Amino acid sequence: MTEKTFIPGPEQRLAFREALGCFGTGVTVVTTNTPEGPAAITVNSFASVSLDPPLVLWCLDRDSNRFDAFSTCEHYAIHVMAQEQHDQALQFARNGFDFSHADWQPDDDGRPRLTECLARFDCRLSARHEAGDHLIIVGHVETVMHRPGQGLIFKRGQFGGFADLI
Numbered sequence: 001m002t003e004k005t006f007i008p009g010p011e012q013r014l015a016f017r018e019a020l021g022c023f024g025t026g027v028t029v030v031t032t033n034t035p036e037g038p039a040a041i042t043v044n045s046f047a048s049v050s051l052d053p054p055l056v057l058w059c060l061d062r063d064s065n066r067f068d069a070f071s072t073c074e075h076y077a078i079h080v081m082a083q084e085q086h087d088q089a090l091q092f093a094r095n096g097f098d099f100s101h102a103d104w105q106p107d108d109d110g111r112p113r114l115t116e117c118l119a120r121f122d123c124r125l126s127a128r129h130e131a132g133d134h135l136i137i138v139g140h141v142e143t144v145m146h147r148p149g150q151g152l153i154f155k156r157g158q159f160g161g162f163a164d165l166i
């Protein structure tokens with residue numbers, strides 16, 4: 001395979017995405033409640049920010065048809081997806097307003113809780129930062145759940161699992 005070096009810009013959008021895709025991540029689904037019902041979005045821009053206070057972030061695409069739902073919400077839940085939740089992560093990437101395939105329940109603040117996830121961070125909005133074509137959303141984590149299991153991985157545009165080196 002040939003090596004590519006370039007200055008990112010409008011002409012190099014795809015190449016820039018390819019380079020970013022070399023960084024393997026976990027996969028999360030962020031959910032919130034809206035006046036029209038529950039909304040979800042599959043997200044791999046999730047990152048931890050601070051332990052004290054407990055803060056996490058994710059980045060929301062300004063072009064998304066879910067922008068209004070997520071850019072203004074006060075309460076949302078970030079679900080770290082398990083390997084066996086691959087189909088659900090794909091479904092929520094395609095459609096954020098159809099929950100018919102999901103097993104979920106609202107918590108006391110209305111956040112839709114998906115069952116079977118590996119970890120869940122129940123957040124209250126802490127800050128929003130403009131960042132180019134995305135909005136950085138920082139949440140204060142109010143409750144955490146996690147369980148043993150294998151996480152879903154995303155790298156170079158593909159879903160997969162985690163393989164130990166040895």
Ligand SMILES: Cc1cc2nc3c(=O)[nH]c(=O)nc-3n(C[C@H](O)[C@H](O)[C@H](O)COP(=O)(O)O)c2cc1C
Nearest residue numbers: 041042043044045059060061064065066093094154
């Ligand atoms: C693995 C994966 C990671 C994604 N990460 C993000 C993300 O961090 N932020 C984001 O806004 N959209 C992300 N998306 C895209 C959304 O899940 C969704 O596909 C997109 O918003 C669809 O466009 P729509 O919202 O206009 O329907 C990701 C999609 C996939 C499959």
